Amino acid sequence: xxxxxxxxxPARSAVPTARIEAFLAEERRETPFLVVDCDVVLDRYAExxxxxxxxxxxxxxxxNPAPELLDALVHAxxxxxxxxxxxxxxxxxxxxxxxxxxYGNTIKKRTDIARAHELGVRxxxxxxxxxxxxxxxxxxxxxVFCRVLCDGxxxxxxxxxxxxxDVDQAVELCLRAIDAGHQVGVCFHVGSQQKQPDxxxxxxxxxxxxxxxxLAAAGGRLSHLNVGGGFPGTYLTTGPATAVYGAVIExxxxxxxxxxPPVLITEPGRFLAADAGVIETEVVLVARKSLHDEHRWVxxxxxxxxxxxxxxxxxxxxxxxxxEGDDGGPKGPVVLAGPTCDSADVLYEEFRYRLPxxxxxxxxxxxxxxxxxxxxxxxxAFNGFPPLRTYHLPPSRRA
Amino acid sequence: xxxxxxxxxPARSAVPTARIEAFLAEERRETPFLVVDCDVVLDRYAExxxxxxxxxxxxxxxxNPAPELLDALVHAxxxxxxxxxxxxxxxxxxxxxxxxxxYGNTIKKRTDIARAHELGVRxxxxxxxxxxxxxxxxxxxxxVFCRVLCDGxxxxxxxxxxxxxDVDQAVELCLRAIDAGHQVGVCFHVGSQQKQPDxxxxxxxxxxxxxxxxLAAAGGRLSHLNVGGGFPGTYLTTGPATAVYGAVIExxxxxxxxxxPPVLITEPGRFLAADAGVIETEVVLVARKSLHDEHRWVxxxxxxxxxxxxxxxxxxxxxxxxxEGDDGGPKGPVVLAGPTCDSADVLYEEFRYRLPxxxxxxxxxxxxxxxxxxxxxxxxAFNGFPPLRTYHLPPSRRA
Numbered sequence: 001x002x003x004x005x006x007x008x009x010p011a012r013s014a015v016p017t018a019r020i021e022a023f024l025a026e027e028r029r030e031t032p033f034l035v036v037d038c039d040v041v042l043d044r045y046a047e048x049x050x051x052x053x054x055x056x057x058x059x060x061x062x063x064n065p066a067p068e069l070l071d072a073l074v075h076a077x078x079x080x081x082x083x084x085x086x087x088x089x090x091x092x093x094x095x096x097x098x099x100x101x102x103y104g105n106t107i108k109k110r111t112d113i114a115r116a117h118e119l120g121v122r123x124x125x126x127x128x129x130x131x132x133x134x135x136x137x138x139x140x141x142x143x144v145f146c147r148v149l150c151d152g153x154x155x156x157x158x159x160x161x162x163x164x165x166d167v168d169q170a171v172e173l174c175l176r177a178i179d180a181g182h183q184v185g186v187c188f189h190v191g192s193q194q195k196q197p198d199x200x201x202x203x204x205x206x207x208x209x210x211x212x213x214x215l216a217a218a219g220g221r222l223s224h225l226n227v228g229g230g231f232p233g234t235y236l237t238t239g240p241a242t243a244v245y246g247a248v249i250e251x252x253x254x255x256x257x258x259x260x261p262p263v264l265i266t267e268p269g270r271f272l273a274a275d276a277g278v279i280e281t282e283v284v285l286v287a288r289k290s291l292h293d294e295h296r297w298v299x300x301x302x303x304x305x306x307x308x309x310x311x312x313x314x315x316x317x318x319x320x321x322x323x324e325g326d327d328g329g330p331k332g333p334v335v336l337a338g339p340t341c342d343s344a345d346v347l348y349e350e351f352r353y354r355l356p357x358x359x360x361x362x363x364x365x366x367x368x369x370x371x372x373x374x375x376x377x378x379x380x381a382f383n384g385f386p387p388l389r390t391y392h393l394p395p396s397r398r399a
Numbered sequence: 400x401x402x403x404x405x406x407x408x409p410a411r412s413a414v415p416t417a418r419i420e421a422f423l424a425e426e427r428r429e430t431p432f433l434v435v436d437c438d439v440v441l442d443r444y445a446e447x448x449x450x451x452x453x454x455x456x457x458x459x460x461x462x463n464p465a466p467e468l469l470d471a472l473v474h475a476x477x478x479x480x481x482x483x484x485x486x487x488x489x490x491x492x493x494x495x496x497x498x499x500x501x502y503g504n505t506i507k508k509r510t511d512i513a514r515a516h517e518l519g520v521r522x523x524x525x526x527x528x529x530x531x532x533x534x535x536x537x538x539x540x541x542x543v544f545c546r547v548l549c550d551g552x553x554x555x556x557x558x559x560x561x562x563x564x565d566v567d568q569a570v571e572l573c574l575r576a577i578d579a580g581h582q583v584g585v586c587f588h589v590g591s592q593q594k595q596p597d598x599x600x601x602x603x604x605x606x607x608x609x610x611x612x613x614l615a616a617a618g619g620r621l622s623h624l625n626v627g628g629g630f631p632g633t634y635l636t637t638g639p640a641t642a643v644y645g646a647v648i649e650x651x652x653x654x655x656x657x658x659x660p661p662v663l664i665t666e667p668g669r670f671l672a673a674d675a676g677v678i679e680t681e682v683v684l685v686a687r688k689s690l691h692d693e694h695r696w697v698x699x700x701x702x703x704x705x706x707x708x709x710x711x712x713x714x715x716x717x718x719x720x721x722x723e724g725d726d727g728g729p730k731g732p733v734v735l736a737g738p739t740c741d742s743a744d745v746l747y748e749e750f751r752y753r754l755p756x757x758x759x760x761x762x763x764x765x766x767x768x769x770x771x772x773x774x775x776x777x778x779x780a781f782n783g784f785p786p787l788r789t790y791h792l793p794p795s796r797r798a
Contacts, residue, residue: 060740061783062739062740062781062782062783065780065783082783083739083740083782083783084738084782084783084784085783086780086782086783086784086785087782087783088783089783090783104740105738105739105740105782106684106686107683107684107698107738108683108684109681109683109700109760110760110761127686127688128684128685128686128687129686130684130685130686130759130760131684131686134760149688161688162696162736162742162744162745163740163742164688165686165687165688165689166688166689166690168689168690169687169688169689169690172690282508284506284507284508285505285506285507285527285529285530286527286529287505287526287527287529287530287564288527288528288564288568289526289548289560289563289564289565289568290564290565290567290568291565291567291568291571297527297561299506301508305776309778312711312743337561339483339504339506340461340482340504341459341461341482341503341504341562343561343562344711345561346561360529361508361509361529361533362509375779375780376778376779376780376781376782376783377704377778377781378778378779379708379775379776379777379778379779380774380775380777380778380779380786381464381485381774381775382461382775382776383461383482383483383485383486383504383775384460384461384464384481384482384483384484384485384486384487384488384489384775385483385485386485387779
């Protein structure tokens with residue numbers, strides 16, 4: 001079982017772990033399915049704790065909200081970033097302290113804010129005057145994080161302008177929030193799968209110079225700084241060691257804020273969950289489009305609508321290994337596609353994975369580092385296919 | 400309640416129908432939700448029957464597999480195109496005759512073919528030698544449709560090369576299928592939301608000249624011709640009258656095949672279901688990104704992952720009407736986006752809808768012609784949001 005992609009699987013990849021290998025060896029389960037080893041999540045949590053010791057970790061529940069995974073992180077002492085009433089309920093059900101939840105979605109219904117506040121949530125994000133007004137009305141006295149725009153350079157999934165406002169508006173909104181009785185923080189997101197640690201330096205400096213300083217000059221204080229997520233998973237390409245990210249963040253905060261830094265927060269999702277998961281899938285068909293076609297189309301029983309939405313635009317390239325169908329002979333380029341009748345359901349066409357020429361229908365592949373942004377993206381029943389089946393192996397130890 | 404988009408809603412739009420209006424007036428239901436009037440589906444069915452009287456209609460279940468809708472079409476005499484074991488079960492549960500099902504997905508597991516055959520399904524699509532081999536083994540004696548590539552020019556959602564093979568391969572595969580004891584047909588898809596009826600002429604001529612003729616020369620016969628779907632829904636832009644499509648198809652078949660035409664099939668999905676549905680959604684936030692931003696971002700409680708996946712790339716532009724928040728004053732351009740933390744969850748940014756300047760959080764909008772490709776595309780729980788709530792109004796009459 002060797003990696004078949006042209007780029008080698010990076011050294012950090014811990015999957016399939018021995019526990020996942022054992023699980024996969026138990027029986028031949030119906031595909032497609034995802035298996036997640038919560039030990040890996042705890043390993044990554046410890047790695048990030050060590051790299052950024054000043055920061056509290058708020059796990060972004062949206063990356064993978066499985067109860068076993070949330071339970072493991074609650075016991076490890078994690079805080080949680082939640083995006084909706086549903087995620088608040090999941091975190092609380094796993095035993096999280098509501099005071100350790102941050103309602104990080106800048107787009108919230110008034111009734112959902114009130115409900116969160118009622119449940120004890122005291123941290124909220126916003127990026128617009130109307131949202132701040134809702135927070136002041138429904139969550140008085142809470143800590144509110146103004147999200148500022150970052151450009152996302154260096155990331156595999158640069159964020160659009162959907163979230164955040166510019167620094168001038170941020171200063172005005174923060175002053176208004178302080179007047180309304182809130183503690184204020186700033187949050188940003190440097191882009192998902194960010195491979196350049198320097199992106200955090202640029203963003204922290206922006207906050208210090210163009211928000212915290214004018215705020216202080218006006219008599220306000222930035223009490224919290226949430227540097228967001230973006231730390232990479234171990235896909236075909238990944239970033240430098242986590243310690244490098246940590247050093248950049250810690251050094252920049254000290255340099256910018258000296259002895260009186262704001263409370264520091266990180267918000268990893270992908271980084272904690274991605275490497276913990278393996279998807280096993282079956283080849284449904286190997287086809288050629290013409291009698292002399294040099295490329296094979298390999299159709300899997302999982303696609304864009306079955307959990308691999310992040311293949312959209314080929315943004316994320318999962319390491320792929322063959323389990324069956326490799327006779328040791330030559331490999332060749334393939335287009336990889338999903339099983340639905342949607343013509344958009346193509347996983348990789350620009351980037352050509354290389355798979356054994358002997359691969360055929362019924363053979364199985366594994367997609368590594370698929371623990372994040374797979375389970376909940378799956379469509380309810382597109383083309384009549386059920387959502388992704390999942391297995392989460394609870395931690396073998398307590399953190 | 401007036402259309403607010405710059406392009407007028409086309410005359411054919413029958414939604415919201417009086418029945419939908421009455422349903423919406425009953426109570427203020429929690430948003431987002433979709434309501435579908437099955438009478439409209441039956442109207443469109445009758446319209447297509449009249450336009451292409453020679454063709455049997457196979458409704459593409461994937462467009463909207465709601466039991467009420469399938470039930471209405473079963474009673475109208477429709478046949479069904481199914482994409483998976485799940486869709487076969489839905490069609491049979493609605494009372495469809497298995498002999499009137501076509502398993503139109505060219506990517507099928509061997510076990511799924513065997514199960515379909517066992518249940519009485521006798522029509523199957525394929526586009527590759529390996530798939531034909533599975534069909535011969537598991538569904539002997541069935542009618543098999545070889546899917547050929549079309550270029551999709553003139554459609555809003557041109558299909559990729561995912562489905563279909565070239566004509567030379569099609570001829571070879573058809574001959575092989577006949578040798579193996581199958582009846583053979585050809586199917587194609589001219590692209591979804593196809594606005595140029597002439598696309599059907601081009602494709603039918605291709606089949607007649609480059610597949611049926613060589614097949615006949617080799618002693619084979621094309622027994623079926625499935626011209627697919629692609630007939631447009633009534634979005635901001637649509638195509639000519641259905642009768643125009645019908646005339647092109649009927650005329651071309653007569654001209655190409657004379658007195659001995661193949662059995663003719665159409666496979667509408669969007670055309671039957673789209674116009675029947677209305678989504679009601681609530682504005683969660685109206686935001687500006689800077690103090691002097693001229694554009695407003697209007698965030699809805701439904702987005703790409705909640706059922707509006709076809710907004711991807713802004714391919715499909717739904718007519719949008721305001722229900723509340725319009726004081727009769729000026730309108731201005733907006734970016735429309737969904738409620739999740741995913742930065743890709745933006746509905747329309749290139750195309751600028753114009754909405755009232757007075758619109759605010761809590762106000763409701765309606766998205767028209769949303770009966771197709773919305774319910775099943777919704778993610779199971781992305782960001783903790785539940786899938787789209789749906790209501791289907793059963794037909795008020797039997798066809």
